[in-house]
Amino acid sequence: MTGLLLIAHAPLASALKAVAEHTFPHCATQLSVLDVTAEMSADDVEQRSRALMLQAGHEDVLVLTDVFGATPSNAAQRLQDAAGHVRVLSGVNVPMLWRSLCYAHEPLAALVQRASQGATQGVVLSDLPSNPADR
Secondary structure (H helix, E strand, O other): OOEEEEEEEOOHHHHHHHHHHHHOOOOHHHEEEEEEOOOOOHHHHHHHHHHHHHHHOOOOEEEEEOOOOOHHHHHHHOOOOOOOOEEEEEOOOHHHHHHHHHOOOOOHHHHHHHHHHHHHHOOOOOOOOOOHHHO
């Protein structure tokens, strides 16, 4: 089983975990989260993330972050290893999280693909009626 770690600006990580627990309570137990507060440095986030990963005890870990280039993502990039046991995917949304939870039994490379597809396929622009009066 691949471990899941969600690192995001506070309170997004905890809020997404609550969504996971509401929807997939039996799968959400494998999700560790870290809410990043304004006073935390990338070093702090990295250290706390490593502790969470160690505590969870998974050989492979998919790390989901909120915004590429921000502190959660920058710290997560430091967690990646040459052996490919830790992968980072930024831009987390609910469909990405749900896919990650539902397919965590798959190998890490396959899980990254499924999570990425969930994120992009979960963004849908609803068609508006052609008549403005019907909007």
